[in-house]
Amino acid sequence: MPNPLEGLLPALEVMALEGQILPATGQAVEDLMRPDQDEAYDRVRLGDDLLLDTKIEQPNSELYVPVRMIHRKEKHLFRYFLDGSARTFYIGNVVEGDRQSPVHVAQVGAAVVHRDNAGKMHVVRSEHRLVLLMDKDAVSFGDKVERMVHAAGTHYLFVPLKEADPLSDGVEAGKQPRSRAAHKANWQMRKLEHQIARELQRDVGEWLALDGGLGSEYVKDWPEGKEYVGVVKSSYKELKFCVKAGRVRRDLNVYQLLAGLKAGERTLAFGLREGAVATWYVRIRGPEHLEFPLMGVLRVELANPGREAVPSELINEISGALVAERCETPHGKDVRWHAHLYAIFLAEQAVKNGFVSTEVIKAGLRWPVPTMRK
Amino acid sequence: MPEESNPKIDALVAEVPQAAEARHKPTGTVIGKASATEREPNSSERFCFWLAPGVVVNPFDIVEAEQMETTRTFGLVTNIRQITDAPSHLSNYISNDFGSVESVPQTPRQGVNVAEVSVLANDREPRGIYMPVQSEAQVRFADEAGIHIALGIDKMAEKERIPAGVIEMSNGTTARVYLHRDYVLGPEGAHVNICGISGLATKTSYAMFLIQSILQTVGEADIAVVILNVKQNDLLVVDKPARGMRPEDHELWERLGLKPKPFQNVRYLLPWGKDTQTTGLPNCFGEPPDQFQLYAYSLVDVVGNRAKPGPGVNLLIRVPDPWDTLGALVGEIQQGIMNDEPRWKSVRTWNDLLNGPPLMEKGIAQKVGEVGASSVGRFVRVLRRVVRNRQSGVFVEQRNPRKAANLGDEIRAIKGGQTTVVDIAKLTDEERALVFGHIIQEIYGMYAEATIDERADLPKKVILFVDELNKYAPRRGDSQSPILEYVLDIAARGRSLGVVLIAAEQFMSEVHPQVVGNCSTKVIGRSDSSELSDDAYRFILKDVKAHLTRLDKGELLLSHPIYRQPVKIKFPRPAYQAIGHEST
Numbered sequence: 001m002p003n004p005l006e007g008l009l010p011a012l013e014v015m016a017l018e019g020q021i022l023p024a025t026g027q028a029v030e031d032l033m034r035p036d037q038d039e040a041y042d043r044v045r046l047g048d049d050l051l052l053d054t055k056i057e058q059p060n061s062e063l064y065v066p067v068r069m070i071h072r073k074e075k076h077l078f079r080y081f082l083d084g085s086a087r088t089f090y091i092g093n094v095v096e097g098d099r100q101s102p103v104h105v106a107q108v109g110a111a112v113v114h115r116d117n118a119g120k121m122h123v124v125r126s127e128h129r130l131v132l133l134m135d136k137d138a139v140s141f142g143d144k145v146e147r148m149v150h151a152a153g154t155h156y157l158f159v160p161l162k163e164a165d166p167l168s169d170g171v172e173a174g175k176q177p178r179s180r181a182a183h184k185a186n187w188q189m190r191k192l193e194h195q196i197a198r199e200l201q202r203d204v205g206e207w208l209a210l211d212g213g214l215g216s217e218y219v220k221d222w223p224e225g226k227e228y229v230g231v232v233k234s235s236y237k238e239l240k241f242c243v244k245a246g247r248v249r250r251d252l253n254v255y256q257l258l259a260g261l262k263a264g265e266r267t268l269a270f271g272l273r274e275g276a277v278a279t280w281y282v283r284i285r286g287p288e289h290l291e292f293p294l295m296g297v298l299r300v301e302l303a304n305p306g307r308e309a310v311p312s313e314l315i316n317e318i319s320g321a322l323v324a325e326r327c328e329t330p331h332g333k334d335v336r337w338h339a340h341l342y343a344i345f346l347a348e349q350a351v352k353n354g355f356v357s358t359e360v361i362k363a364g365l366r367w368p369v370p371t372m373r374k
Numbered sequence: 375m376p377e378e379s380n381p382k383i384d385a386l387v388a389e390v391p392q393a394a395e396a397r398h399k400p401t402g403t404v405i406g407k408a409s410a411t412e413r414e415p416n417s418s419e420r421f422c423f424w425l426a427p428g429v430v431v432n433p434f435d436i437v438e439a440e441q442m443e444t445t446r447t448f449g450l451v452t453n454i455r456q457i458t459d460a461p462s463h464l465s466n467y468i469s470n471d472f473g474s475v476e477s478v479p480q481t482p483r484q485g486v487n488v489a490e491v492s493v494l495a496n497d498r499e500p501r502g503i504y505m506p507v508q509s510e511a512q513v514r515f516a517d518e519a520g521i522h523i524a525l526g527i528d529k530m531a532e533k534e535r536i537p538a539g540v541i542e543m544s545n546g547t548t549a550r551v552y553l554h555r556d557y558v559l560g561p562e563g564a565h566v567n568i569c570g571i572s573g574l575a576t577k578t579s580y581a582m583f584l585i586q587s588i589l590q591t592v593g594e595a596d597i598a599v600v601i602l603n604v605k606q607n608d609l610l611v612v613d614k615p616a617r618g619m620r621p622e623d624h625e626l627w628e629r630l631g632l633k634p635k636p637f638q639n640v641r642y643l644l645p646w647g648k649d650t651q652t653t654g655l656p657n658c659f660g661e662p663p664d665q666f667q668l669y670a671y672s673l674v675d676v677v678g679n680r681a682k683p684g685p686g687v688n689l690l691i692r693v694p695d696p697w698d699t700l701g702a703l704v705g706e707i708q709q710g711i712m713n714d715e716p717r718w719k720s721v722r723t724w725n726d727l728l729n730g731p732p733l734m735e736k737g738i739a740q741k742v743g744e745v746g747a748s749s750v751g752r753f754v755r756v757l758r759r760v761v762r763n764r765q766s767g768v769f770v771e772q773r774n775p776r777k778a779a780n781l782g783d784e785i786r787a788i789k790g791g792q793t794t795v796v797d798i799a800k801l802t803d804e805e806r807a808l809v810f811g812h813i814i815q816e817i818y819g820m821y822a823e824a825t826i827d828e829r830a831d832l833p834k835k836v837i838l839f840v841d842e843l844n845k846y847a848p849r850r851g852d853s854q855s856p857i858l859e860y861v862l863d864i865a866a867r868g869r870s871l872g873v874v875l876i877a878a879e880q881f882m883s884e885v886h887p888q889v890v891g892n893c894s895t896k897v898i899g900r901s902d903s904s905e906l907s908d909d910a911y912r913f914i915l916k917d918v919k920a921h922l923t924r925l926d927k928g929e930l931l932l933s934h935p936i937y938r939q940p941v942k943i944k945f946p947r948p949a950y951q952a953i954g955h956e957s958t
Contacts, residue, residue, distance in 0.1 A: 072480055119482045120427075289472050324480045328469040332461035342469075343481040349459075 004356045005364035007152030008105060008132055011145045012091075015103065015134075016368040018141040020095040027362040028089035028105065031182040037171075038212070038234035038336075041186070044170030045213045046236055051251070052270035053242030056278045056304065060312035063243055063257075064265050067282070070320035076117060077321040080124070082197055083211040083347040084110035084189040087355060088182040091365050094139055101135035101161065102178050105365055106185035110193040111350040112200055112208075115343060123350045125196055128155070131188055133181045135161040159184050166216065190215060198222070207318075211344045214301045219276045222303055229318060230301035233339035235281075237294070241270060257281070259293050266319040275307035282319045284326040285338060295338040298322060402514035402545075405429045408439050408507045409488065416506035418493065421449065423513040425487040432544045433921045434942035436521050437491060440511040445498040447507050448516055448524030449491035450939045453917040458485035492915060494524040494938045521549035526936040530554055537587045537630035538932060539943030550630055551943050553895060555592060557935050559835050563894030564869035567843075569882040570899020570930070577878040577899060578608060580930060581839050583945050585876065588837065590632050598788040598833035599637075600813060603797045604806070604841045607660040610797060613640040614951035626946035634949035640793045645801055645809075646670035646778050648767035657767050657800045669796075670770045670778035671808070673724050677711045684782065685812035688856055690760045690804055691753070703745045703753050707733075723771045724761050728754055760804045768805050781809065785816040790833035803845065810846050811857040814838065818860055821871040835872045838864075843877035844884035858886065865892035883908035896933040898940075900925040914940060 003009070015021065055061060070077065088106040111126035132149050136142025137160070149158035161180055167190065168174035168183035194217050197210060208228040210218075218230070241252045261267060261283045269280040279301045286296030300318065304310055322341070330345040331337040356364070406425040410416040421439065425431060433451055441447040460466045460483060471477040496502030497520075521541060522528045535552035542548050557563040566584065568577045585599055603609035615636050627634035644666045647657025656662050678684025688704045695701055707727070710718030717732045727733060732742055739751035761769040773780070781796070788794055796813065798806045817836055824832060840846070847861040864873050865888060875893075879885055882898070883905055890896070890910055898911075905911075906919045913933060914922070918940065922931060925942070933940035 071478060073478070115481060119479065121481065121484070285471070289468075327471055327477045327479045328460075328481060328483045329465070330459075331465040331468045333459065333465075337468075342479075342483075346481070346484060349484075 003364045004360060005105070005130060007156045008130060008149065008365065009368075010152070011132055011148040011158075012365070013368050014141060014145050014148055015094045015139075018096070018144070019139055021092050021367050022095060022100075023092040023367050024090050028091045028358075028365050030358060031088040031090055031104070031179070036234070038232075039236055040171050041167060042213055042232055042234065043236040043238075044167055045215045046239070046272070047216075049272050050236075050238060051240045051242060052272065052279070054271035054275065055244075055268055056271035056275055056310055057269040057280075057312045057315050058309035060268065060315075063268050064261060065268070065312070065316065065319075066262075066265050067316050067319040067323060069264065069323045070317060071324045072115070072117070072119065072321075075317075075321070076115075077205075077207050077317065078115070078209045078325070078343070079206040080112055080114055080200060080202060080208040081211075081341065081343040081347045082110065082112045082193055082200075082208060083344050083351065084108065084193040085348055085351040085355070086182070086185040086189040088133075088185045089358075089361055089365070090178070090181070092367065094134065096139040096141075099138045101138035102181065104131075104133040104161075104181035104185070105361070106131040106133060106181065106188070107355045107361075108185050108189040108192060109351040109354055110189060110196050111347050111354075112196055113343065113347045113350055121343065121346050124200070126350050126354055127192055127196060128351070128354045129157050129188065129192065130155060131157040131159050131185055133159045133161050133184055135177065137162065157188065159188060190217070194218060194221070197228070202227075207321075209322075209341060209344060211348070213299070214277055214303055216273075218303060219273060219305070222305070226303070228303060231322070231341060231344065232299040232301065233336050235297075235299040241267075243268070255293065258283070258297055261297065263287070263296070264323055266315065269302075269310060269312075269315050271304075271307075272301065276304055278302045278304045278310045278315070280315060280319070282322050284323050290338055298339050298341075402438075402517065404512045404514055405431065405437070406489070406513045408509055408511040408513060410506065410509040416509065418504040418506060420452075420493060421447075421491050421507040422488050423491065423507075423511075425454075425489060429487075430544050431487075431489050433918065434541075435543045435545075436494070436516045436524050436541065436549075436941070437489075437513050438516045438520050438524075439491075439507045439513045441496055441498075441503050441507060442505055443498060443503060445496055445503055446520065446523075447496045447503070448494045448520060449507075450494055450524075450941065451489050452492050452915050452939075453490045453920075455488050455490070456485050457488055458483045490917065492939050495526065497523050515543060515545045515547055517547060518549040521547075521551075525551065525941065526938075527552050530936070536584075536591050537632055538584065538934075539930070539945035540626065540629065541941055542944055548629070551932065551941060553934055554936050557894045558588065559592065559874055560869035560872060562869070563935055564873075565865060565875045565877070565893040566895040566897060567882065567885070567890055567893035568876070568878040568897040568899070568930075569880065569885075570901055570925075572880050576928060576930065577897075578605075578841060579928075579948050580897060580899075580945055581876050581878055582609070582612065582948050582950070585837055585839060586635075586637065586949070587630070587632055589637075592835075594638075594791040596790050596834040598790055598836045599793040599839070600785065600788065600817070600836065601793065601795045601839045602810065602813070602841065603795055603799055605799055607658060607797075607799070609795055610642060610644075610658060610660070610663050611951040612637040612793070612795060612948075613663075616947070616949050616951055619947070619949065623946045623949075626944070627949065630946070632946075634946065636950035637793045639791055640795060641784075642666040643669050643779070643781065643784055643794060643796045645766065645768045645797060645805075646770060646773075647800070650767065650778075656797070658797050659799055667784065668778040669781040669784065670768055670773045671781075672770050672773040673711070673727055674722060675773060675780050675782070676808070677708055678782075680712050682782070683712070685808055685815055686856065687757070689808045689811045691756055692804055692807065692855075693756055699745060699749045700753050700756075703742060703750060706743050706745065724769060725771060728758050728762065760802075764802055764804075766801050766805055768801060768809075781812055782816050785813055786820060788833065788836065807846065807857055810840060811860065814857070814860045814864060817873055818864055818871075821873050822863070822867065833872075835874060837874045837876060839876045839878075841878045843889070844879040844881065847886040847889045849884050849886050862886065862888055865889045868892075869894075881905050881908075882910045885910075894935050896940075898922060898931040898933070899929075 086108040109128040112124045114122045114124045146158040149156050165187040167187040173179040174183040210230045213232045214230040243250045267281040269278045272279050283297050287293050290296050325341045328342040329337045406423040408423045435451045438446040438448050534555045538551045538553045540548050642663045644656030644658050676684045739747045741747045798809050846857045931940045932943045
């Protein structure tokens, strides 16, 4: 079997010849993400929208709305599901004089799956990239390394570590060179997801469910009329909601809002990003079987480029279809199973199945031997 | 120094890929692909493949997988499992809305059916490729030619093939299955053992089908058949054509290249009964056959004489004899009567033996040689029970040769092309043991002790079919039993002598392991799991054993030295008038 990482080896060779290498102990080491990383990213995506005070649906004004579960046999709303994944490995530091940069290799990928009327899943598209990440300005041969990676083909990407992006710059860990690579890789994944979602051919009425909230890239670049929602399973917990009843105004935090949300109900929809996104919560299961009131709840984000009031009927329909997604679950496979859509989990599996294993990464990414003797 | 090339070898090597190309023309539908994983690697012995949605495969189906050098590797499906991505049953429970039986999954759980396959053969010549089937290799159902390669039947010459049934696969493919003549009738191997629970009318039917198959393919003229009828009158009309035979059975016979015909040139030997003297009828179930010969045993028949020894009184004494006291007495009796010794001159009937001197005087047991009077008394009590009190009528005081034959004489008169049915259905256990012992003793004597000239007059092969073999060659019990000794001798030497034992029993575990071990071909019908856990069945894969508990009527597992794994077969119903089975 050929080395699947072969395209990166010339770039490593350049680094080894031009600079000095301090290899990672025990070969490539995976950078593991914090368990609450999704929530941190949600915080970044929300930007300044931490107090949601604009009701964006019409005509409903109730805080909690029971929804009718809509099974695909009745109306098959969500047909496409999109997710991405990224795994980052630290392989060493490249040193030139008194300057140095950590060197990372990441596998990023995104996949969209289609569910047919019988419920069977098909992978529509699955894309993978191998990404070399380093601070190219830290060494004199950074441009050369970048050129070597680009020359390896479209499957390979070179990402300068210090290049700005909203995700890496938005989280605290993204400010440290060593831990920034994982966030850069995650941003590359988001971009790949976005690209696949934009290029996906769908018919009217065939909705797409994306994993995670709709970042600014979606709101800006999506043609109008496309039917899609972002599904946030680990939503930011410091959000507040302003609820008005007549002249009475109440500010609720997430705990207060969701404590009264029963299974099969949704909350009132609020406007995000000046109304370009409508968001609301749906409880797909629990809380009686779950340990914590916030478990079993999804936050839905619906693109609303026109910033008009969204029909409550549409929100009910989307919510009803999401409630139906509670069967099956990735219980036992993902700690976020209570709020994870199984179909999105399958899209994630489609991505991960295309990754090379950690053993292959370790065996395939070896620094050239002459450098080791330097 | 480089080796010089040999043009002949080069030419042969050059031909190999072309030959393989020509051989490998997959035509069937791809039903799945081989799958090797970290935890379940494929090996030279077994591989797994996942099944395309909707494909139905069953255990015992034979499949072919693409192998290196455009060859095919054939294998037997031993099990099929469904794998899902649920890590536990709890996950499935929770996924159903915490145990809601009404819930319908919006996205059905991802799952796949995976078949486990035991490798049988590879079709590369001359040496097969036994590299593991590579992951992603396409898998198809094998066709009949493929099944023959898988089982090694393709290497059997036409004249070596004995039809043994058909394999029916899940996709409707059927394949004829053959036994190798040299492993059924010798010299490479011999004997067939058939086991399975009773009541399915399968063991006897299969034995009779196989005998008919041997007679039709190997040649009737050279083979004599001796059949023991042990149940009802099941085998007392084997010369009569079956009534109302189903068309599918006709087709099956013809598919196997056989004619659905009854046995020909059949002799029936039926036992003398208590009423035979007055009625003239034999002691058998139902109406006797049109033509039959009666047999009976007088004391002289059992003991015999020096020129023509009988089966021996010892066959009748089936009680514990740890010090061989009764054995010594039997020896005295045998020698005395056979040699016409003065003390035994007057002993010519059972009555003489049981009531008169030298064993008894005025109703009191006497010391005989070194055997004490009490042991003599015990012997007389045992023998009286067998030949007087509990006997079926086969023991007679004096046998009239015009009315009843000596069974030994009749066995010695067997001819090639002739089938002899000996009825023992109504006999007691001791009488059955005597008859069976007598038959195998005669047959073994005929073949093992014959001179070259005498062998020329004998049929080339003799097939002996007996049910309930466990009674005559038990696994546990008297290891010195004279019957067991003969059965072991036939089992061990039969393949070279030309004596073939086709035996049946419910439980193979109850038959002496040496007998089972010497049976080259084993046929197993439905059996229960406790029986299958016995060591006697260790040649069957664990997964395959589980399927044996649910074999249907008429289905059997066939193990033969040529095949790498046992296969499931069906066979046609008998073409003779099987009275007990016709309604089933």
